[in-house]
Amino acid sequence: MRRVLAQGVKELAQFRRDRLTVALAFVLPLLTLLIFGYAIRLEAKNIPITIQDFDNTPLSRSYIERLYATNQFEPTPNGEDVGKAIDRGRATAGIIIPPNFSQQVMAGRGSSVQVLIDGTDVNNARVIQNSIQAVTRFFVQTSGLQTTPPRITPRTRIWFNPGRQESLYIVPGTCAVILWIYPSLLAAIAMVREKELGTIVQVYASSLSAVELLLGKALAYVLVGLCEAVAVVGLSMMLFGLRFAGDPTPFLLATPLFIAVATFFGLMIGTRASNQNAAVQAVATIGFLTAFLLSGFIYPLSNIPFPLSAVSNVVPARYYIPIIRDAFVRGTGWVGVWSHGFALVL
Incomplete structure (x- = not known):
């Protein structure tokens, strides 16, 4: 045990002397957190949409205003085909309001509005269609155009993240990816460096x-890695407002x-790689x-x-991400994540 501790102290001393490695350990993870935390957004916003209003009545203009009031769409010059x-890529979707739109609706006969959507991005197209x-x-209900009340009215309540803050979903997952990549990368480089510098021969002797x-x-x-975890989680709390939502014990035990x-995992890669470039590529891939x-x-x-779903069963991040998301979003504690912790131990 003393020799293990001595080897650990020696590694930490070498780590402190190498400024590039220190930067790799602390600067790059924080930059990764900033890039992922601010750049990854799953909710579609500011979708360019063009509208041709051939009716041009107060009702049609009110319908157009309601579309833009969602703050999900942004207008392009109306009147363009x-x-x-x-x-030409200037709009992702287009709406054509036909002539006599208001007259048909007010007469109770109904009217069709043509909606054209760019389906290149399938997910975005589905979001636009549903929106x-x-x-x-909503416009039909609030404008008094619905003659009969709906038979079923869902009352929706969003749990755990009622404000629908995407950062509460993205940032904890980003922390998990960071805590997987950089400790393994540092360990792999440290192991390969022993072979490149020839100091591994001294170990053999x-x-x-x-x-x-x-x-x-x-x-x-x-x-x-624990110091990286403190830095990354601390910065996440300061910049993105993460707070523990419940019992943090699963998170505190699962993180080490x-x-x-x-x-x-990094040491395993380092023992097999012949040089640092190969180690970095293996960890990255x-x-x-x-x-x-x-x-x-x-x-x-x-x-x-x-079969990729079968491969995901041996990915440790699969089991850690629900734990860290539970700590900062759900707050259910051991009841909700005990199986993930057990899988991580295995």
């Missing part, structure tokens, strides 16, 4: 065993375990892509097709 505006349909239903060498390095970079898993795409960070796990 809808088809040409979409073809326009919802606005139209000493009485230090391979297990003690790996445990010493792991101890050092787990401590570095998750960082330890990331560190040993295997570690980052799986943590980003197969962990539920952005895309729901239920959307991942087989």
Whole structure:
């Protein structure tokens, strides 16, 4: 045990002397947090939409105002041909209000409004379609145009995040990705550097065993990873307003375990890589892509097709992200995340 501690102290001393490694450990994670936290947005906003109003009555103008009142759409010059505006990329959607629109509606015969949507981005097209349909239903109800009351009226209440702040979803997941990538990257580089500089020969000549060498390095970079966790979570609280929503115990216990898993993953890569470039590429390819795409960070796990869905079962970030999101958003504690913690231990 003393030799493991001595090896860990030696690794920390080398870490402090290398300014580039210190920057990699603390500056890049914070930059990653800022980029991901502010750049990733899942909600579609400021969608350019063009409207041709051939009716030009108070009712049609009121309908147009209701569309823009959602703050989800932004107008393009009205009167421009809808088809040409979409073809040239100046609008993502277009609405054509026919002549006699107001007359037909007020007479109780109803009127159709043509909606054209650019389907290049399927998800965005679905959002636009649902938004326009919802606005139209709301306009009909609030304008007194609905002759009979709806038979079923849903009363919706959003739990855990009633303000629908995207940062409460994105930022905890970003912290998980950061705490997976950078500790593993540091450990992999440290292991490869021993071979590149030839200092691994001194280890072979000493009485230090391979297990003690790996445990010493792991101890050092787990401590570095914990410092990264404090810095990243602290900055998240200051900039994005994260607060513990309930019992933080699962998060506090799972974080050191998750960082330890990331560190040993990096050491495994480092023992196999022949140089630092290969180690960085391996961590970026295997570690980052799986943590980003197969962990539920952005895309729901239920959307991942087989066999990639089977691969996601061995991605540790898949089990840590629900724990950290529960700590800062849901607040259910052990009741909601005990299975993820158990899977992380395994």
